[in-house]
Amino acid sequence: MTAATADLTELQRDAFTELVNIGVSRAAASLRKMIGVQVLLSVPSVEIVSQAQAARMIGEREASELVVVHQDFTGAFSGRALLIFPQENGRELVRAVMGEELSAEEAAEMEDEALTETGNVILNGCLATMANMLQRTLNMSLPEIMRGDGHRIFQPASGPAADALVLFLYINFSVRERDIRGYIAMLMDLPSLENLKVLIDDFVERAIGETEA
Numbered sequence: 001m002t003a004a005t006a007d008l009t010e011l012q013r014d015a016f017t018e019l020v021n022i023g024v025s026r027a028a029a030s031l032r033k034m035i036g037v038q039v040l041l042s043v044p045s046v047e048i049v050s051q052a053q054a055a056r057m058i059g060e061r062e063a064s065e066l067v068v069v070h071q072d073f074t075g076a077f078s079g080r081a082l083l084i085f086p087q088e089n090g091r092e093l094v095r096a097v098m099g100e101e102l103s104a105e106e107a108a109e110m111e112d113e114a115l116t117e118t119g120n121v122i123l124n125g126c127l128a129t130m131a132n133m134l135q136r137t138l139n140m141s142l143p144e145i146m147r148g149d150g151h152r153i154f155q156p157a158s159g160p161a162a163d164a165l166v167l168f169l170y171i172n173f174s175v176r177e178r179d180i181r182g183y184i185a186m187l188m189d190l191p192s193l194e195n196l197k198v199l200i201d202d203f204v205e206r207a208i209g210e211t212e213a
Helices: 010-035 051-061 087-098 104-133 159-163 190-212
Strands: 039-050 066-075 079-086 138-140 144-148 165-175 178-188
Touching (some): 010 087, 010 104, 010 190, 039 051, 079 104
Antiparallel strands (some): 039 165, 066 079, 066 138, 079 178
16 A cells, blocks of 8 residues: 555544644744744645655755654554654754854754653653544654665665655744744554554544534
């Protein structure tokens, strides 16, 4: 089954986009508490694509090397969550989080630590909020850092995960009045994606029931 046949209906897409926006808003609030300045995150678009399509899409948008914080999640739906930045945006985020007074050398030394902590806050906050609203729980692995281009990041796995699809989300960041663009991607196999769609449908039914009550 392909990305096209696994795609979300318009109602599912709207509901999922709303879930993700609530999730990143909660994550932004947590990040704001951590660094003490206003953080705004928004997710204007959600797409389901193949791993090859995801690599091509990000390659068309970003010419530079990418830095990625990734965490595996298991539960009612399973997969890998990735927080992706162009390398220069990652360093800009480090300065926003750690402070302008850092030298270039100090920023480089602290980059992985700062990005791992930031990625953990954003990915955990986003996914935990979504799972809670879907009345489920997720277990998250420790965050890890990876660098490379889109083909390395979304390189198809061998074995059962080879047909994994990508929920691809573009994010706008604003930290300390900086524009820092980035992406969240969720790699999920078809059974997990189908489970997620069922949970989204249940969420929509509950929302409609509350509206009519």
